[in-house]
Amino acid sequence: xxxxxxxxxxxxxxxxxxxxxxxxxxxxxxxxxxxxxxxxxxxxxxxxxxxxxxxxxxxxxxxxxxxxxxxxxxxxxxxxxxxxxxxxxxxxxxxxxxxxxxxxxxxxxxxxxxxxxxxxxxxxxxxxxxxxxxxxxxxxxxxxxxxxxxxxxxxxxxxxxxxxxxxxxxxxxxxxxxxxxxxxxxxxxxxxxxxxxxxxxxxxxxxxxxxxxxxxxxxxxxxxxxxxxxxxxxxxxxxxxxxxxxxxxxxxxxxxxxxxxxxxx
Amino acid sequence: xxxxxxxxxxxxxxxxxxxxxxxxxxxxxxxxxxxxxxxxxxxxxxxxxxxxxxxxxxxxxxxxxxxxxxxxxxxxxxxxxxxxxxxxxxxxxxxxxxxxxxxxxxxxxxxxxxxxxxxxxxxxxxxxxxxxxxxxxxxxxxxxxxxxxxxxxxxxxxxxxxxxxxxxxxxxxxxxxxxxxxxxxxxxxxxxxxxxxxxxxxxxxxxxxxxxxxxxxxxxxxxxxxxxxxxxxxxxxxxxxxxxxxxxxxxxxxxxxxxxxxxxxxxxxxxxxxxxxxxx
Numbered sequence: 001x002x003x004x005x006x007x008x009x010x011x012x013x014x015x016x017x018x019x020x021x022x023x024x025x026x027x028x029x030x031x032x033x034x035x036x037x038x039x040x041x042x043x044x045x046x047x048x049x050x051x052x053x054x055x056x057x058x059x060x061x062x063x064x065x066x067x068x069x070x071x072x073x074x075x076x077x078x079x080x081x082x083x084x085x086x087x088x089x090x091x092x093x094x095x096x097x098x099x100x101x102x103x104x105x106x107x108x109x110x111x112x113x114x115x116x117x118x119x120x121x122x123x124x125x126x127x128x129x130x131x132x133x134x135x136x137x138x139x140x141x142x143x144x145x146x147x148x149x150x151x152x153x154x155x156x157x158x159x160x161x162x163x164x165x166x167x168x169x170x171x172x173x174x175x176x177x178x179x180x181x182x183x184x185x186x187x188x189x190x191x192x193x194x195x196x197x198x199x200x201x202x203x204x205x206x207x208x209x210x211x212x213x214x215x216x217x218x219x220x221x222x223x224x225x226x227x228x229x230x231x232x233x234x235x236x237x238x239x240x241x242x243x244x245x246x247x248x249x250x251x252x253x254x255x256x257x258x259x260x261x262x263x264x265x
Numbered sequence: 266x267x268x269x270x271x272x273x274x275x276x277x278x279x280x281x282x283x284x285x286x287x288x289x290x291x292x293x294x295x296x297x298x299x300x301x302x303x304x305x306x307x308x309x310x311x312x313x314x315x316x317x318x319x320x321x322x323x324x325x326x327x328x329x330x331x332x333x334x335x336x337x338x339x340x341x342x343x344x345x346x347x348x349x350x351x352x353x354x355x356x357x358x359x360x361x362x363x364x365x366x367x368x369x370x371x372x373x374x375x376x377x378x379x380x381x382x383x384x385x386x387x388x389x390x391x392x393x394x395x396x397x398x399x400x401x402x403x404x405x406x407x408x409x410x411x412x413x414x415x416x417x418x419x420x421x422x423x424x425x426x427x428x429x430x431x432x433x434x435x436x437x438x439x440x441x442x443x444x445x446x447x448x449x450x451x452x453x454x455x456x457x458x459x460x461x462x463x464x465x466x467x468x469x470x471x472x473x474x475x476x477x478x479x480x481x482x483x484x485x486x487x488x489x490x491x492x493x494x495x496x497x498x499x500x501x502x503x504x505x506x507x508x509x510x511x512x513x514x515x516x517x518x519x520x521x522x523x524x525x526x527x528x529x530x531x532x533x534x535x536x537x538x539x540x541x542x543x544x545x
Contacts, residue, residue: 010380014383017380017383017384018383018384018386018387018388019387020384021384021385021387021388022387022388022391025388042406042407096301099301099302100301100302100304100305101305102302103302103306104302104305104306104309107306107520110520110521110523110524111516111517111519111520112481112482112485112519112520112523113482113485114482114485114486114489115485115489115497115500115515115516115519115520116516117489118489118500118501118503118504118512119509119512119513119516121504122325122326122504122507122509122512123326197396198396198397198398201396201398201399202398202486205398205401205490206489206490214398217399217402218402220402221402221405221406224406226406229402229403229406230403232399232402233395233399233400233402233403236395236396236399237391237394237395237399238394240394240395240396240399241394244394
């Protein structure tokens with residue numbers, strides 16, 4: 001809203017401003033630890049977090065935990081997305097299906113995601129099966145909803161055109177419905193990726209068994225290892241960021257054809 | 266019948282009769298009795314009942330529907346359900362309230378002042394990359410597992426989408442609105458209250474609703490993980506004692522309350538944004 005402040009007379013250059021607060025906080029932390037402002041063991045020095053990070057990377061602990069988490073994440077994500085796509089397409093294409101299953105689906109969707117974990121843990125045990133089932137569920141709902149929305153909002157003009165061109169069933173689905181609904185479908189898949197990562201952490205906290213980055217943090221908390229917990233927070237943030245970035249790039253790439261076709265009109 | 270169908274297809278008054286599929290589709294569109302939704306859940310209920318009746322699976326793993334209903338009535342009659350519900354609602358309202366106030370302040374400040382935005386936005390962005398669950402172990406170490414932990418996590422969950430939507434909403438107010446206000450010689454105060462906030466209200470309200478969804482999710486997680494009362498605790502408690510009827514009754518209440526509160530926000534939206542429709 002530069003129109004409220006037309007003249008930018010601030011002394012600090014624009015690119016540096018974002019760094020001021022994080023560096024100040026870091027400096028404050030360093031000072032607090034260096035001069036022992038608090039005797040609490042929770043006030044770990046900055047360099048100790050760094051040492052822990054190096055140690056975790058070098059010993060391979062980080063990689064094995066990350067690998068376990070990400071593998072689970074991606075398997076659950078893949079199952080949830082496939083199921084969600086199939087369900088969402090059936091939902092979008094068949095009004096009868098929507099009328100019959102829709103209300104039940106929307107009712108189940110209301111149940112807060114994490115409330116499923118205790119039930120799933122009874123049905124699938126505490127191991128990877130329950131975690132993957134939960135992750136699939138987390139990815140399933142947004143994909144169904146967005147696929148359905150996308151198919152239902154295919155412009156009627158396009159449907160008219162397809163009717164005029166006498167598309168057969170296959171062409172109808174692959175040349176009209178799915179391409180026209182692709183932005184919404186991809187948005188759903190993107191959302192599913194974010195939810196699945198959140199659910200990965202939740203599953204590791206609530207079904208404590210096996211390895212994973214969430215387990216690393218839980219262990220750190222139980223042993224009062226603040227350095228390990230802080231390191232975990234940073235890794236979790238970074239993985240979330242990387243997944244998000246990857247999804248956004250892929251989305252742009254897969255939808256690149258649309259820009260061209262709009263320009264042609 | 267030779268030429269008839271062609272004539273029908275060209276006639277705009279009867280397009281639906283052109284093909285059997287279209288007829289069926291049109292019929293289905295108009296024919297939508299509510300009971301069409303009933304057979305599927307009834308079938309599931311019957312399957313559940315039969316499975317429990319003949320003990321295809323152990324009752325600890327799948328209690329019968331009547332047992333769940335009885336437990337539910339029991340929990341309501343004894344007041345246990347309401348006590349826990351009250352605690353959960355209080356937590357979510359306080360946390361959500363703090364999140365709304367903080368999110369609005371932060372979002373408005375970032376939206377109105379580019380200098381403030383330059384300083385704070387990168388840190389805010391980095392902070393919001395870590396999901397609520399990522400902060401949980403850290404906060405447990407810092408503030409323990411008392412009420413403070415729950416309020417902080419719930420308000421963080423609500424704050425991020427509200428601040429982000431408020432900021433983007435204000436930033437995306439069309440420049441021509443502001444030009445009109447300038448031509449009309451609006452004071453700065455008028456510009457804010459008569460132009461910028463009304464124009465940014467739809468995205469801001471969207472943020473508030475997202476914020477509530479996230480807050481409710483955060484409440485359930487934090488009660489599942491670290492609580493000795495509340496709806497989430499009922500779920501964990503039932504799970505530990507292998508009383509799945511308690512778990513299911515609590516899960517239903519969590520879903521129903523979340524739904525009702527979301528409907529309340531949707532009603533408020535109609536009131537808040539109703540004026541917009543009159544313009545078109």
